[in-house]
Amino acid sequence: MSRPESPTRSITGPPAGETETHETAAAPGVSRRNLIANAVLAGTAVVAAPVLGRAVQSATIDEPPFTGRLDEPLVARVLDPRTGVIDIFFGEEHIVLRDRAIAARLAKAVS
Amino acid sequence: MSSHREAPEISKDPAADNTDVYAFVSPDKPDTVTLIANFIPGEVPDGAPNFYEFGNDVLYAIKIDNTGDGKPDVTYEFRFQTTIRDTETFLYNTGPIATLDSANWNRPQTYSVTRRTHSGSRVLAKDLACPPCNIGPRSTPNYADLAATAVHPLGHNGQVFAGQRNDPFFVDLGSIFDLGTLRPFENLHLIPTPAAPGVDGLGSLSVHTIALQVPKTDLTRGNAHPTDAAAATSVIGVWATASRRKVTIRGKRNGEALESGPWVQVSRLGMPLINEVIIAMADKDDWNQETPDGDSEFTHYYETPELAGLLPVLYPGVFPNLAALNTSGKKRADLVAILLTGLPSGIVPGFQNFTGATQADELRLNLAVPPAAAPKPNGILDGDLAGFPNGRRLTDDIVTIEIRAIAGVTFPLVDPTFTPDGAAGLVTDGVNTDQHLLDHFPYVGVPISGYDYAPTGF
Numbered sequence: 001m002s003r004p005e006s007p008t009r010s011i012t013g014p015p016a017g018e019t020e021t022h023e024t025a026a027a028p029g030v031s032r033r034n035l036i037a038n039a040v041l042a043g044t045a046v047v048a049a050p051v052l053g054r055a056v057q058s059a060t061i062d063e064p065p066f067t068g069r070l071d072e073p074l075v076a077r078v079l080d081p082r083t084g085v086i087d088i089f090f091g092e093e094h095i096v097l098r099d100r101a102i103a104a105r106l107a108k109a110v111s
Numbered sequence: 112m113s114s115h116r117e118a119p120e121i122s123k124d125p126a127a128d129n130t131d132v133y134a135f136v137s138p139d140k141p142d143t144v145t146l147i148a149n150f151i152p153g154e155v156p157d158g159a160p161n162f163y164e165f166g167n168d169v170l171y172a173i174k175i176d177n178t179g180d181g182k183p184d185v186t187y188e189f190r191f192q193t194t195i196r197d198t199e200t201f202l203y204n205t206g207p208i209a210t211l212d213s214a215n216w217n218r219p220q221t222y223s224v225t226r227r228t229h230s231g232s233r234v235l236a237k238d239l240a241c242p243p244c245n246i247g248p249r250s251t252p253n254y255a256d257l258a259a260t261a262v263h264p265l266g267h268n269g270q271v272f273a274g275q276r277n278d279p280f281f282v283d284l285g286s287i288f289d290l291g292t293l294r295p296f297e298n299l300h301l302i303p304t305p306a307a308p309g310v311d312g313l314g315s316l317s318v319h320t321i322a323l324q325v326p327k328t329d330l331t332r333g334n335a336h337p338t339d340a341a342a343a344t345s346v347i348g349v350w351a352t353a354s355r356r357k358v359t360i361r362g363k364r365n366g367e368a369l370e371s372g373p374w375v376q377v378s379r380l381g382m383p384l385i386n387e388v389i390i391a392m393a394d395k396d397d398w399n400q401e402t403p404d405g406d407s408e409f410t411h412y413y414e415t416p417e418l419a420g421l422l423p424v425l426y427p428g429v430f431p432n433l434a435a436l437n438t439s440g441k442k443r444a445d446l447v448a449i450l451l452t453g454l455p456s457g458i459v460p461g462f463q464n465f466t467g468a469t470q471a472d473e474l475r476l477n478l479a480v481p482p483a484a485a486p487k488p489n490g491i492l493d494g495d496l497a498g499f500p501n502g503r504r505l506t507d508d509i510v511t512i513e514i515r516a517i518a519g520v521t522f523p524l525v526d527p528t529f530t531p532d533g534a535a536g537l538v539t540d541g542v543n544t545d546q547h548l549l550d551h552f553p554y555v556g557v558p559i560s561g562y563d564y565a566p567t568g569f
Contacts, residue, residue: 008373075358075371089358089372 012098081107113280113383113509115152115313118395121378125151126166127353129380130318131280132173134349134474134502137324138482139551143268144330146173146187146323147505147555148351148380154275154317157561162203162244163275164220165191165319169353170374173323176348177332181404181471185330186227189273189321191241193220204243204250211240211260219243222273224265224323239263242274244317247562255557262552269325276320276555277547279505280383283540284312287510291418291425295541296534299426309541315559321351322553327478337478341456346464348453348473349502350381350403376400381472382450382500383509388418389450403471406451410470413450414442419517432532433519445521449500458524462496476502488543492520505548505555511539 074090084100115130116122133147150171154163165171170190174183196217197205206215223237242258245251258274265271286292286309292300294307328334330347337345357372378399380386389412390398398409415437423434448454451470456463464475483497488508490498492515499507515521518535547556 073369073371075360075369077358091371092356092373094357094373 008094008096010096010098076106078103078106113282114380114385114387115280115284117387118399119392120396121399124355124377125153126164127169127355127377128152129351129353129378130278131383132349132351132380132474132503133279133505134347134476135504136327136476136478136480136482136497136502137552140268140324141482142326143324144327144347144476144478145552145554146175146325146349147553148173148321149276149278149280149318149555150321150353151319152278153313154278154319154558155566156245156315156317156559156564158244159246159561160201160203162218162246162561163317163319164193164218164244165189165222165241165273167191167193168359168368168370169355171321172352172354173321174350174352175330176403176466176471176473177330177344177346179343179346179348179467179469181348181402181406181469181473183227184229184332187235187323188225188227188232189222190225191220191222191273193218204246207249208243208246208251208257209253211242211257216243224271235266236263236271239271239273244275245558245560247560249562251560254560258557265323265325266329267326269323269329270552271324272320272322272553274320275317275558276553277545277558278313278316278318279545279548279555280313280509281311281542281545282313282510283309283542285310287540291421293514293538293540295539296426296429299429301425301427307541309539309543311542311545314546315564317558320553320555322555324552331478340461340477340479341463342479343465343467345479346453346466346475346477348381348403348466348471348475350379350473352376352380353378376402379403379472381474383503384513385450385472388513389413389416391417403473404469406472407470410447410451413446414444416443416446416517418514419443419519422518426534429534430518430532432530433535436519436522436529441526443522444525446516448525449516449521454500454524459491459496462491462501464501474503475500489515492516505545508539508543511543514538514540 074088077087081103084098084103086097086103088095088097113131121128130149130152135145137143137145151163173187175185177184203218204215208216220241221238224235226233226235240261242261243251245254261274262270262272286294294309297304298306327337331337332344335344339345354374354376356370357375360369362368386395386398420437423430453464453466453475455465464477466475480496480501483495486498486504486506487493487495488506489512490507492512498504499512515535515538518538519531520535522529549556
């Protein structure tokens with residue numbers, strides 16, 4: 001049985017601990033680097049909101065800052081950091097990013 | 112009823128709650144078909160100060176399957192936009208609303224219509240005006256005429272309307288969910304009281320209607336002209352859906368919210384009363400999110416409907432043959448055919464609306480059957496082949512038809528040895544018509560104004 005929902009795109013990142021050194025096209029107009037940088041930003045914003053007042057150390061990203069712009073925010077969801085699966089919602093899309101390093105950074109931000 | 116507040120989750124989300132779907136060959140334009148999807152159940156006409164409206168954040172759709180696979184081949188999508196003209200007032204209107212662009216109407220709503228097929232999508236119209244809600248003689252004088260100006264032409268020989276209407280569904284809601292009592296027969300109920308006339312629980316209430324009228328050939332497979340009632344290409348399946356974005360993050364100001372991600376279906380409706388009285392409560396929310404092509408997951412509910420088991424219990428001695436059928440182990444192949452695949456040729460003389468083996472909750476309409484000159488409320492049960500379950504007209508007495516079917520009157524279609532109980536052909540909730548219908552598009556009647564609405568007390 002199928003759910004009436006737009007198809008999900010999947011992107012696989014490097015194994016945990018490895019540094020992203022190249023850019024992989026995720027979709028027209030969306031770069032791998034952009035996705036990672038903004039997933040962290042949005043993910044941090046979303047999960048940090050309930051703990052305002054508590055110091056949250058920002059994750060460190062070994063990549064140049066994102067200099068483009070997004071027409072709307074993206075939202076990241078991490079259900080289980082151990083899997084490295086990060087659901088990214090942007091526009092009408094659901095993109096699945098698999099990156100244990102990013103997921104781990106997000107989890108550490110709230111733990 | 113027929114799908115008003117029918118599932119736990121959607122009952123908390125009225126703007127997305129699909130209450131009824133209708134599909135019929137337009138009686139005054141028989142080269143066209145009219146599709147109607149209603150939303151927002153139980154609108155009280157005096158629902159001030161924030162009168163009802165479509166959700167800007169809801170994707171409304173009417174879907175057509177013309178290949179019998181339970182998947183949409185043609186989809187019409189409706190997106191709404193609401194604006195506030197005067198941010199300095201608390202009022203819905205600051206004077207009489209005489210026209211749809213009246214400056215006195217402080218919260219106008221407009222919408223777009225997009226048509227999707229396998230070859231792509233096209234915006235058919237945008238910035239179409241909805242009518243305001245019917246407030247009263249000072250705020251919305253000449254309401255019927257005002258609302259009529261919200262009927263917009265759409266493409267070639269088409270029309271569209273979206274706005275408040277009187278709820279055309281009729282049912283004795285108060286009695287049926289009081290342990291299945293039917294007022295005309297409640298002297299026979301397990302907990303008896305004197306028989307009484309039925310009461311239309313929705314008669315004064317409103318809904319928000321999306322009505323679409325398009326040429327039949329816009330909906331058929333290969334744009335075929337449906338002239339042969341025996342042809343598979345003459346049959347379409349129709350259902351409506353409402354969807355919301357997967358993610359919502361509440362904002363701090365003015366109810367602002369960030370919405371993101373794919374659209375997720377939260378409500379659907381093809382055949383009336385299915386999620387209401389066929390599907391068990393534990394599966395209702397899931398059913399609303401599923402697509403018709405997977406409805407075989409729910410077939411067991413049709414094969415042994417709970418209501419068929421309840422009737423002999425609630426009305427002792429009235430349904431002995433149904434009780435015997437229930438305990439025989441025979442599955443209700445009649446209901447599966449009528450409700451999930453359509454009736455194949457050879458069952459009802461001169462008629463079929465069979466869409467194939469795929470079991471799917473769709474309102475199946477044979478477009479080659481001409482409109483009836485004198486529609487019969489019980490449709491095909493009374494020999495009117497233009498009526499339910501051949502599509503659904505506003506005048507079709509769905510509650511009576513489906514109760515009688517579940518009580519066994521249609522089982523002889525698949526098992527001629529079965530004799531229905533005498534009561535099965537008589538049972539009804541005693542509410543057999545809606546008083547507000549129009550004889551022209553959008554056919555659904557003008558809503559009662561808030562000023563004129565008279566809630567009944569004890």
